[in-house]
Structure formats: structure tokens, C-alpha cells
Amino acid sequence: MTTSTPGTTPPLAPRPAATAKPRGVHHPGTPSVRSMLIKISLLAIVDSLAVFALFTLLLKESWVVFGIALAVTLAINYIYLKPGLLPAKYLAPGIFFLAIFQIFVVVYSGYIAFTNYGDGHNGSKEDAIESIIANARTRVPDSPTYRLTVLEQFGTFSFLVTTPEGEVFVGGEDRPLDEAPSARLDSTGKAIELDGYTTLDFGSLIQNQSVIADLSVPLTDDPNDGALRTPDGSSAYLYTSALEYDAEADAIVDTATGERFLDRGDGAFANEAGRELSPGWKIDVGFDNFARAFTEESIRGPLLGVIAWTFAFALLSVGMTFALGLFLAIVFNEARMRGRKFYRIVLILPYAFPSFLSGLVWLGLLNQDFGFVNQVVFGGAAIPWLTDPWLAKASVLIVNLWLGFPYMFLICTGALQSIPDELTEAARVDGARPWAIFRLIKFPLLLVSVAPLLISSFAFNFNNFNVIYMLTGGGPRNVSAGVDAGATDLLITLVYKVAFGSGTGRDYGLASAFAILIFIIVAVVSIIGFRRTRALEDLN
Amino acid sequence: MATLPASVPVRRRRSAARWFADTGWRHLVGIAVVIFATFPLLYVLSASLNPTGTLVGSNVLFRSLDISNYIELFNRPQQPYAAWFANTLVIGLIAAAGTVFLGALAAYAFSRMRFTGRRVGLLSLLLVQMFPQLLGVVAIFLLLSGIGDIFPALGLGSQLGLIMVYLGGALGVNTYLMYGFFNTVPASIDEAAKLDGASHAQIFFGIILRLVAPILAVVGLLSFVGTTNEFVIASIVLSDPQTQTLAVGLYQFVSQETSKNWTLFSAGAVLAAIPVMALFLFLQRYIVSGLTAGSVK
Numbered sequence: 161m162t163t164s165t166p167g168t169t170p171p172l173a174p175r176p177a178a179t180a181k182p183r184g185v186h187h188p189g190t191p192s193v194r195s196m197l198i199k200i201s202l203l204a205i206v207d208s209l210a211v212f213a214l215f216t217l218l219l220k221e222s223w224v225v226f227g228i229a230l231a232v233t234l235a236i237n238y239i240y241l242k243p244g245l246l247p248a249k250y251l252a253p254g255i256f257f258l259a260i261f262q263i264f265v266v267v268y269s270g271y272i273a274f275t276n277y278g279d280g281h282n283g284s285k286e287d288a289i290e291s292i293i294a295n296a297r298t299r300v301p302d303s304p305t306y307r308l309t310v311l312e313q314f315g316t317f318s319f320l321v322t323t324p325e326g327e328v329f330v331g332g333e334d335r336p337l338d339e340a341p342s343a344r345l346d347s348t349g350k351a352i353e354l355d356g357y358t359t360l361d362f363g364s365l366i367q368n369q370s371v372i373a374d375l376s377v378p379l380t381d382d383p384n385d386g387a388l389r390t391p392d393g394s395s396a397y398l399y400t401s402a403l404e405y406d407a408e409a410d411a412i413v414d415t416a417t418g419e420r421f422l423d424r425g426d427g428a429f430a431n432e433a434g435r436e437l438s439p440g441w442k443i444d445v446g447f448d449n450f451a452r453a454f455t456e457e458s459i460r461g462p463l464l465g466v467i468a469w470t471f472a473f474a475l476l477s478v479g480m481t482f483a484l485g486l487f488l489a490i491v492f493n494e495a496r497m498r499g500r501k502f503y504r505i506v507l508i509l510p511y512a513f514p515s516f517l518s519g520l521v522w523l524g525l526l527n528q529d530f531g532f533v534n535q536v537v538f539g540g541a542a543i544p545w546l547t548d549p550w551l552a553k554a555s556v557l558i559v560n561l562w563l564g565f566p567y568m569f570l571i572c573t574g575a576l577q578s579i580p581d582e583l584t585e586a587a588r589v590d591g592a593r594p595w596a597i598f599r600l601i602k603f604p605l606l607l608v609s610v611a612p613l614l615i616s617s618f619a620f621n622f623n624n625f626n627v628i629y630m631l632t633g634g635g636p637r638n639v640s641a642g643v644d645a646g647a648t649d650l651l652i653t654l655v656y657k658v659a660f661g662s663g664t665g666r667d668y669g670l671a672s673a674f675a676i677l678i679f680i681i682v683a684v685v686s687i688i689g690f691r692r693t694r695a696l697e698d699l700n
Numbered sequence: 701m702a703t704l705p706a707s708v709p710v711r712r713r714r715s716a717a718r719w720f721a722d723t724g725w726r727h728l729v730g731i732a733v734v735i736f737a738t739f740p741l742l743y744v745l746s747a748s749l750n751p752t753g754t755l756v757g758s759n760v761l762f763r764s765l766d767i768s769n770y771i772e773l774f775n776r777p778q779q780p781y782a783a784w785f786a787n788t789l790v791i792g793l794i795a796a797a798g799t800v801f802l803g804a805l806a807a808y809a810f811s812r813m814r815f816t817g818r819r820v821g822l823l824s825l826l827l828v829q830m831f832p833q834l835l836g837v838v839a840i841f842l843l844l845s846g847i848g849d850i851f852p853a854l855g856l857g858s859q860l861g862l863i864m865v866y867l868g869g870a871l872g873v874n875t876y877l878m879y880g881f882f883n884t885v886p887a888s889i890d891e892a893a894k895l896d897g898a899s900h901a902q903i904f905f906g907i908i909l910r911l912v913a914p915i916l917a918v919v920g921l922l923s924f925v926g927t928t929n930e931f932v933i934a935s936i937v938l939s940d941p942q943t944q945t946l947a948v949g950l951y952q953f954v955s956q957e958t959s960k961n962w963t964l965f966s967a968g969a970v971l972a973a974i975p976v977m978a979l980f981l982f983l984q985r986y987i988v989s990g991l992t993a994g995s996v997k
Contacts, residue, residue, distance in 0.1 A: 195901055216850045250809035254802035254871040261868020265836035272838060497723045503730045510737050512980035515929045516947040517969045520954050521744045524962055530756035532743055623832055625932055659838045660936055668838050675835050686830045
């Protein structure tokens, strides 16, 4: 594997002058031209990406992100251009990714948990108003016909329209019409080309017809004025909405019926009867998601069930895999036994098999009507392994035992073999029976070295998404629940289903609240667990 | 042992009984466990070689040996298995290489340098390990959709974006493991090289990385296996079948019509498992030492 190992280097070690040097003093040495060039070019790539990002952010006017991105870019340049600062040079790349995709993500989850983010509450209030009005647009019966040429620029489409009066405008989705006097006209006075844009020919028009048919180009900045749409790609008509936004009253008014939809602080416009217009917008809801989770009857019951099962699943999984793994480690930890290597390799196989596949393979094995277990092992019985709530729980535990016992077998074997033989010898000389030796000497010693791994295993199984999701998908589903929760759902599969499930619509806010709940539980359990194991170590 | 014929000499019977009491029963346990451990794997292998296609037809083990499923697997435009396989390898390898590199850089700093915040840094790395990235899956989804507004190449649907997300977990899981191994390499080697005029980068890339190659292999493998098995984040980031990984693709493939596509799925599962299992068995000695390294300090 390696050209040399630490063991082969003693000739270098005894150098008093080297070891006597005070730590922390780092001479940068004279960097070679090559390493300088590599460094400069890497930094140049990073900086050019950063400048591009900063420029885009500037155009989008997202000032907070711009400020952060600027600070990070400056910090990176400072770290790598200033001599010294060695620890920062080595830590910065990892910390950069850690900060964005792990630490920020957790903080951001915390923020989302306090919003109503989700289906129908995706964007800002302005977006919601625009899209409510746009959704209610219908073609004005006596709309003038605007002659139209569809243009393309950087992959987005624009409308080049000629009004009946012969004036020429250009505009696109979210870009209201703007005068375009420089457009070239054909013999009939219809504008057909504009500098900087490509005119779509008939073929590309057909190719992109669904996108173009969905385009609606606002007439002015005010969404109430209506928008142009095209049914055929060659002429456009004015579409206005029956709904209008009344900025003074902060309300959407239906001009046909006079009905008023007010902003009642729930992130949506609603009328007197409580009927809400969709979409709404994202607002901060404080502790609402947590309150909903624990007070709303249809969520609280299933949630408490899921929490209890998550604990039961994690504890039973650790307990069962550890018991079987330890038992096997003891059975095979016998020097006189032949074929130990063979057993060892075969026992590792379930652990080496990709875990997402294991769940799917067992899904087939346990199939109620055609599966191997029912058809062959139980002679054609129709045992509902995955569809009965209690049998499904037993099934996921058995499958997880299959997946997890090799790991426990490996670490228990390692720990048993590291217990010095003198201890057991001495006990035997003192007349202790094998069971007493195991219970009073080997097991406590083993536990000291294995306990931290058992806690990690608990934390892992607490979030063991793959086994549950691949095998049962969390089901069988509890039909009375207000969320998509089933008998074998763990908290983490519940988070996934609430956030991205197809059944009940996405609710990012509630899902994040559940995630924060997991976060708190895992933190508390780990802290208590590691405290206890430190106590175990002190005993040793 | 009552079934033993009476003619067997007493001495031999006693030795057979003793053999059973000593190691024989261990083999009985061993055989039972071997059956438990391998029969799902044999079953899926047998199903993959069965041309009937369905779940119910797969219940007689190794009735026929036919590779038509393996051929069919690469001829389905709806389920681009070859693309899934290549995507899994590419994403897994890049993420593993990045993880090893980022982790090694950080482990080197923690192991060889003394700076303010070093202890806190090490402790926070231990802490971060407790919280897997999939807890923040909602935030990752929204973050990537935000990044996609600025860099479409890194947003939702992009494999590069997914790799970056995986790199976010690089320091958390493995740096501590590497840190322990780096500490076993004597610092006097660095010092000697420094006296000879080597720069810190030359020491790190030229000397240290070679000495710690075994732990780099273990971390690389663990990271590769972890990425291969990762379903949650991959499933929300990659929506186009051509860009998906095996975990996402095969799940959608088999969860829709479990029994109808069974033998085809089995063939896909066998092919997907082979590289991972081969690596695992090849490197099992290192992995076992890596697994126990956390506990035996």
C-alpha cells in the first residue's frame, strides 16, 4: 500500500537539533516557482468564480448574501496571500464546505422551522400578488391584435410586439414592455428583428411552443394593467385579470363580484368566510409549527407514536445487533476452531452489501403474495410481513439485525482479542468459572472500549433512513393521521415525507420543526451517553 | 449422542462428544449464521439469473442460469442503468477524493500545528459527527435552489452541487480518524525535512501523505460506500433520470412495480453490489482497524 511506513523511519528520528526546535515557529521556506504558480492559478480560479457570483448577486440586489460572499472572498485571499497563517491555510477548504453545507444548513433549518414555508407559501408577498393576478387572467374580449415576433436571448424568450398603431415594444416574463425604436420592420410594418436578440424561426417556435404559450409579458409595472399572451406565436392579445390588487387596503379585489380578500396575517389573502387565494407567501410564524405538532390532535398522536417507535427501533436495533454480534464473537473466538477465516468473511457479506439494496432485496423476500419467505419458508402462507403494523415493525427489526450484526461482530471480536490473556488466566487460577470470568472480567472491559461505538450506533439507527424507507416506506400508513405517518416511520423518514412527499403537499416549515426535534433529542442522548462512558472509563 | 451405534468404541465416542463440546457446536452456530447471512444474497443472485422476470418465478433458487436480465438492463431507455452506474461511480469517486483531501489537510493542521482554537476545533469536529447531513435535507434543498439562481451549474439537478453537499460532511466524519493516525507519524520526520529546506507544502504532499496512505484508503472507501448508499439528498437534488445515482434510480424502478421488474432489479443489484463488496473484502483488514480506532485510544 505504502512506500514506507512509520516503522521504517527510525534513522531520521534521532536528530536532536530538529526535535529541540520550538514548536509553533514555522519558517515558510522558499517556495518553488512551480508551487507558486499552482497556488496563484488556483486562487485565480476561485477569485474569478467569486467575482462572477458577486456580480450576479449585485444584479439581483441580494445585499446580505453579497456582503457575506464578499467577506468570504476577501478572507480566502488574505489567508492564502499572507505569509504564515499556516493552520488557516490547511483548514480553510474543509471549513468552507463545512460552514455552508453543514453548519449553515442546520441554522437555516432552524429558521425554516419558524416559517410557513411550503407548497403555496414559497415566495414573497409581491410574487404571490403577481401570481394570483396572473392566474386569474382571461383574454379581453375586444383586445386589439398585437403583431408578434418571438425573440431569444441567452436562453430566455422575449416578445417583440407591434401595436395596431405601429409602435414597437419589447418585453418578457417579469420584464414589462419597453419601447424598441431600433427594431427592423418588414414591408408590412411588423417588427421582425432587434439587435442583440435572435429571431425564432418557425421550427424553433414549434419546438418551444409550450414554453411560449405559457409566457405572459406584463404591459406595465402595475400587474393590474394586464399582460400580453400568445396562442400561436405570431399574434398577441391583451389578458387582464378579474382580480385586482388594492395597494391602499392591502387587499385583492374581485372586480366582477366585488368580493375582497384581505391579508389577515396568515401569509395569504382570505375572504370573510376564510377561503384563501392560492398561492400565499412565506411569513414567520414563530412557534406555530412546534405548537401545531404538539397540540393539533391529528398530528400529535401520530408524532408521539413515531417518536416512541424511533426510540424503540434505535434501542432494539443496537441491543439485538450487539447481542448477536457479541455472541458470535465469543463463539468464534476460539483458537482451536477451524475455518474461522471463512466464517469471518462470510459474516461480513451483509455489511459489505450496499444498504439501500438490502432493504429492496428484503422487500421482495417478504412480499406477501409472491415472496420467498411466505411461498417457500412458510409453505404458501399469506403472512402480511410489511402491511400489518406490528409485523412490519418486527420485519424492519429483523432486516436491520441482518444488516447490523456483522459490524457488532467485528468490533466485539476486536475488543475481545485486545483483552490480555493474563487477566482470564489469573481468574481461572483463582477458581472462577467461565461464566463468571466472562460476566465479571471480560464483559466490563469489553464494554469500556465498545460503549462509545454503541452510542454512535444508537445515533446512526435513530436516523436509519434507508432501511425503513426502502423496506416499508414508513408504512403501513396510519390513515387517521393528519400527516403522512405510518407504523414504522422514524422521525427522519417523517421529515422527508412531510417535506417532499407526494401525498399531502410539501410543508417545509413543519418538516424542519421535526428535524430540529431530532437534533435536540440526538444531542441530549449523546451528551448523556458520552458522560456515562467517561464514567465507565474512570472505572478502568 | 444417543443415536451413536453401540459398536463404536467408548474412547472414540468420548472424543466425539468432547469435540462437539469444544468446537463442534460452534460450527453448528456458524452454519446457522452463514445461512442467515447469505441466503438473501444467494436469492438475489439466483433471481438475477432467472429469465422469467417476476418475483414469484424467482422462488426456486438457481433453477436456470441465464444472463438475459443483464443484457436487458442496458437496453432500457426509460431506466438508463448504465448512466446510473457511471453517475454513482463518478460522484462517489470525486466525493471520496475530495473528502480524503479536505480531511487530510485539516488533520495535518490539527496534528502538527499548535494554534488558538485547536482544542475547540477538535471538540466541535466530534460534535458535528453526531448530526448527519440528512437532518438538514429541507435546508439543503432550499439552499441549492438559491445557489441555482446564481450558478445554475451548481443548483438543483446538478451533480456538481450534490458533490459539494457531500464535501460539506467531509470534515465531520473522518477528520478525527485521520487525526489519530497522523499523530502516530513521528513529528521529527517533518522537522528533519524542514531543516533540509522543504516547504510545508512539500512536507505535506511529499512525505506525510505517503506515510498515512492506509488511513487515506480507509477514509476514501468509507466515504465512497457512504456516498453510494446515500439516498435522501441525492433523491431531492437529482430529478432527471439521466443524472441519477443507482440508489435513486433502482429505488424508483423497483418501488413502482416490485414483482414485475424483480429479476431485472436483481441483476441491477448484483452489478451495483459487486464493486462495493469487492473493495470491502479487499480492504477489510484496514476497515476493521479503522472501525475500532475510535474506541481503542
